[in-house]
Amino acid sequence: xxxxxxxxxxxxxxxxxxxxxxxxxxxxxxxxxxxxxxxxxxxxxxxxxxxxxxxxxxxxxxxxxxxxxxxxxxxxxxxxxxxxxxxxxxxxxxxxxxxxxxxxxxxxxxxxxxxxxxxxxxxxxxxxxxxxxxxxxxxxxxxxxxxxxxxxxxxxxxxxxxxxxxxxxxxxxxxxxxxxxxxxxxxxxxxxxxxxxxxxxxxxxxxxxxxxxxxxxxxxxxxxxxxxxxxxxxxxxxxxxxxxxxxxxxxxxxxxxxxxxxxxxxxxxxxxxxxxxxxxxxxxxxxxxxxxxxxxxxxxxxxxxxxxxxxxxxxxxxxxxxxxxxxxxxxxxxxxxxxxxxxxxxxxxxxxxxxxxxxxxxxxxxxxxxxxxxxxxxxxxxxxxxxxxxxxxxxxxxxxxxx
Amino acid sequence: xxxxxxxxxxxxxxxxxxxxxxxxxxxxxxxxxxxxxxxxxxxxxxxxxxxxxxxxxxxxxxxxxxxxxxxxxxxxxxxxxxxxxxxxxxxxxxxxxxxxxxxxxxxxxxxxxxxxxxxxxxxxxxxxxxxxxxxxxxxxxxxxxxxxxxxxxxxxxxxxxxxxxxxxxxxxxxxxxxxxxxxxxxxxxxxxxxxxxxxxxxxxxxxxxxxxxxxxxxxxxxxxxxxxxxxxxxxxxxxxxxxxxxxxxxxxxxxxxxxxxxxxxxxxxxxxxxxxxxxxxxxxxxxxxxxxxxxxxxxxxxxxxxxxxxxxxxxxxxxxxxxxxxxxxxxxxxxxxxxxxxxxxxxxxxxxxxxxxxxxxxxxxxxxxxxxxxxxxxxxxxxxxxxxxxxxxxxxxxxxxxx
Numbered sequence: 001x002x003x004x005x006x007x008x009x010x011x012x013x014x015x016x017x018x019x020x021x022x023x024x025x026x027x028x029x030x031x032x033x034x035x036x037x038x039x040x041x042x043x044x045x046x047x048x049x050x051x052x053x054x055x056x057x058x059x060x061x062x063x064x065x066x067x068x069x070x071x072x073x074x075x076x077x078x079x080x081x082x083x084x085x086x087x088x089x090x091x092x093x094x095x096x097x098x099x100x101x102x103x104x105x106x107x108x109x110x111x112x113x114x115x116x117x118x119x120x121x122x123x124x125x126x127x128x129x130x131x132x133x134x135x136x137x138x139x140x141x142x143x144x145x146x147x148x149x150x151x152x153x154x155x156x157x158x159x160x161x162x163x164x165x166x167x168x169x170x171x172x173x174x175x176x177x178x179x180x181x182x183x184x185x186x187x188x189x190x191x192x193x194x195x196x197x198x199x200x201x202x203x204x205x206x207x208x209x210x211x212x213x214x215x216x217x218x219x220x221x222x223x224x225x226x227x228x229x230x231x232x233x234x235x236x237x238x239x240x241x242x243x244x245x246x247x248x249x250x251x252x253x254x255x256x257x258x259x260x261x262x263x264x265x266x267x268x269x270x271x272x273x274x275x276x277x278x279x280x281x282x283x284x285x286x287x288x289x290x291x292x293x294x295x296x297x298x299x300x301x302x303x304x305x306x307x308x309x310x311x312x313x314x315x316x317x318x319x320x321x322x323x324x325x326x327x328x329x330x331x332x333x334x335x336x337x338x339x340x341x342x343x344x345x346x347x348x349x350x351x352x353x354x355x356x357x358x359x360x361x362x363x364x365x366x367x368x369x370x371x372x373x374x375x376x377x378x379x380x381x382x383x384x385x386x387x388x389x390x391x392x393x394x395x396x397x398x399x400x401x402x403x
Numbered sequence: 404x405x406x407x408x409x410x411x412x413x414x415x416x417x418x419x420x421x422x423x424x425x426x427x428x429x430x431x432x433x434x435x436x437x438x439x440x441x442x443x444x445x446x447x448x449x450x451x452x453x454x455x456x457x458x459x460x461x462x463x464x465x466x467x468x469x470x471x472x473x474x475x476x477x478x479x480x481x482x483x484x485x486x487x488x489x490x491x492x493x494x495x496x497x498x499x500x501x502x503x504x505x506x507x508x509x510x511x512x513x514x515x516x517x518x519x520x521x522x523x524x525x526x527x528x529x530x531x532x533x534x535x536x537x538x539x540x541x542x543x544x545x546x547x548x549x550x551x552x553x554x555x556x557x558x559x560x561x562x563x564x565x566x567x568x569x570x571x572x573x574x575x576x577x578x579x580x581x582x583x584x585x586x587x588x589x590x591x592x593x594x595x596x597x598x599x600x601x602x603x604x605x606x607x608x609x610x611x612x613x614x615x616x617x618x619x620x621x622x623x624x625x626x627x628x629x630x631x632x633x634x635x636x637x638x639x640x641x642x643x644x645x646x647x648x649x650x651x652x653x654x655x656x657x658x659x660x661x662x663x664x665x666x667x668x669x670x671x672x673x674x675x676x677x678x679x680x681x682x683x684x685x686x687x688x689x690x691x692x693x694x695x696x697x698x699x700x701x702x703x704x705x706x707x708x709x710x711x712x713x714x715x716x717x718x719x720x721x722x723x724x725x726x727x728x729x730x731x732x733x734x735x736x737x738x739x740x741x742x743x744x745x746x747x748x749x750x751x752x753x754x755x756x757x758x759x760x761x762x763x764x765x766x767x768x769x770x771x772x773x774x775x776x777x778x779x780x781x782x783x784x785x786x787x788x789x790x791x792x793x794x795x796x797x798x799x800x801x802x803x804x805x806x
Contacts, residue, residue: 003632005605005658006571008518008540014664038470046464053456061449065644067441100503100648100670107669111539115411116519132668136514137411168409202408229406241468245503245674255408261417265535266510266669267503271648271677 010116013135018128018357025346032383033351034370037178037326040301043294044241045281052280060276068272070264072098072248076279080234080248089224089232095250097259100270102208102235102247106133106171108262109204109231112255113168114139121159121170123151125329125358125367127178127206130171141360142167148320150174150184153195160199169202169231175210175218176325179358179369183323186219193225201229208235208247211291213324214299228252236278238326239291244274298326304377305370305384312388314395328370329355332391335398338368344394350386413519416538421531421760428749435786436754437773440581440729443704446697447644448684455683463679471675473667475501475651479682483637483651492627492635498653500662503673505611505638505650509536511665512607512634515658516571517542524562524573526554528732528761528770530581530609533574544763545570551723553577553587556598563602572605572634578613578621579728582761582772586726589622596628611638611650614694616727617702631655639681641729642694647677701729707780708773708787715791717798731773732758735794738801741771747797753789 022035056064071077077096084091099105106129114120114137122130123146131141142162145155151172160167172192174184184192196203205222223232235247251259263269305328306321316333332338338354345351355367375383425438459467474480480499487494502508509532517523517540525533526549534544545565548558554575563570575595577587587595599606608625626635638650654662666672708731709724719736735741741757748754758770778786 003603003605003655003657005516005655006569007661008514008516008521010518011515011661011665014661014668016660016664016667036470041465041469044464044468046460046468049464049468050457050460053460054453057449057453057456061447061452062444063646065447065449065452065646066444067439067640067645100674103668104670111411112414113408113411115413118411129671136665136668166409200406202406237470241676242470243466243468243675245670245672252406252408254406257419258410258414258417261419261535262414262539264419265417265506265539267507267648268532269648271503271674272646273644274674274677 010136010138013138022353031349031351032379034383035351035353036374037371038374039238040373045290048281052277056276056280064273064276068269070260070269073272073275073279076275088220091250095256097249097263098270098275099247099249100267101245102233103129105233105247105249106130108259110134110137111262112258119165119167121167122360123172125179126360127173128357131360143361148182149188151192153191156195157199160201167201169204171204173206174222175207176322179327180329181322181325181327183218189219189222193222197226203230205230206233208238209325211239212295212298214295239287246274246278298373301372301377304380305372308381308384312385314392326371326373328372330368332366334366337365345387345390348386348390350383413539413541416541425756434752434754435782437786438754438756439777440774441777442641443776448693451684455680459679459683467676467679471672473663473672476675476678479678491623494653498659500652500666501673501678502650502652503670504648505636506532508636508650508652509533511662513537513540514665515661522568522570524570525763526575528582529763530576531760534763546764551585552591554595556594559598560602563604570604572607574607576609577625578610579725582730583732584725584728584730586621592622592625596625600629606633608633609636611641612728614642615698615701617698642690649677649681701776704775704780707783708775711784711787715788717795729774729776731775733771735769737769740768748790748793751789751793753786
């Protein structure tokens, strides 16, 4: 007789990542994938890591390999506070919690702030991984009307109190958003924070891509405008390497102790070897020279994709050229469902992520996300040409509704 | 005006680790601490790690530093399956989920199996970290009567159905338990699994210390007797190094997909650099020669503590010499509360963990845990002498109740 496990109710809310399922299909040899959000491995500073790993394991093996503080490695917490300070945020090291990637930051914040049935607000579209992180807490996820500049401040008051149940926070990714690539203007940031303060709505600000600007840095963070009402998430994944799983949360002091307890319960602490390794790499200003090389590289990739899109996409497709980050967001002619398009594209040898995956409630079916950082520029040209061909085929076969 | 955060209800159940709070006090210079459960850093294979880190970062930097599969690094999953196979468990690599320490395994299992108010069974005493991992799910934690051989099988049926609400699982640590040091006999394992199967009660088997036996290996795991009803947790923390945060879950195939989704939501994946590093260290049989050196070292420490306890502790104190693992569990004369004893001990220069921390419901106040692996044997002698002195002082001042 097979034993029957009884699962927690929240298990119904856990689902495989659509992106990861797509990636499985698209990792077949020969597929040019614009789907994954993988940083270019050419940017990983392997040699600096190797030298630093050697140094850490020679000089402090007993500390680097032992259990450590749940808060994180003190010099790394100090580095983060100082780094953010240079960007206009007043952060004390005591507010910094080192996490196992910023995905864990999302998870811990969800656990600390969301009850079953409580409301959480997100942008449209929004980062899929955040929806996954929040889901096990069984919240009701509500969308805030958003435009090319991010969430619309005027929509915040109503969204906060909709249905009589106050939303617990707004999850927002202001810089080169995943998936839309958009970056909030300074005016929008000011208006959004004003609206959030007026509505008594805390903010969960996610900033994995902020350092990846091409021409000008983004405006100051939301946290710099409203420190006590904002939890800020940062990451080393996009400026160093994601495989080390190293991120951080900056939390108001009212929240920090409980966040720390959630962290202890989750994995005791983030691998201290990784923390010391990264600190050794960055302590003398490595990122000051390294990050500009990533920016220059990704700007070229962005240019290659912009050129290819203009060359190969049929009329009726729209996008805004991103000013940083890793993604183009395409709006296709309204009769095209990108989810139905995907198998045809994969057959032709190119993959993307259908936009529907990034909407909490009301998917916009004629959208899709393209990463411009994983493939080389000449591969991008080829991949976009394939995508353009598939789109033209589909449009030729789609009956045009005459008015 | 200070912004007021609304926390999730589960935040009330999150509390600072008593052990970590004690450790803060006892990490003052000059305190001989028998409190922490820290492996001896003399056992960390720093040189092998250094060589392996160098190799991984030279030969596979792009893979070691990139995002990776949530399941874990395939060759490491295969190693785990093969390693457990040699211990009599039939495990396929597809059942192995690599976790960020086995604390994360506890967390994921709690999230997947526990609803608010649902019942979970634990031993008396039990591992404090497991109680912390389960707490955010707001379960009702019930104790199963236990003796020197672990949970009493005859108590299982009633405990499973107590109050009409079926317990979701029994959390059990059969090998050299933290905190009691006890190791379940083969007969007890057989009887416990029979009782669990009869009661339809799944098992969560935690085995961080099973390789640390001194004279004879422990009997086969519970999972080897009842694979489909048992989730098994393993760890590299005690045989290699805890600072890498590397553990694993072996789950029945009925449970694996949801466990994987919970893992994705929690931190995407465990640092793949750490996984490749450890696999590189252990792939050619390193543990076959390394683990025996840890056993020999810890056996000497155990002997030193046994000798010191016999020499310095007043009559009325009881313990069983552990046959493996890291801990002695002391039962003091019944009039002594070890929590009240701790400040006196710290004042004298020695620290321990009061036993009350390890009970889910009904603390036994006259117990305490001593780690024998962190201090050197001569420090153990000195520390136990100090503890004995404090105990004798307290007993001399405690009025003896005459019958």
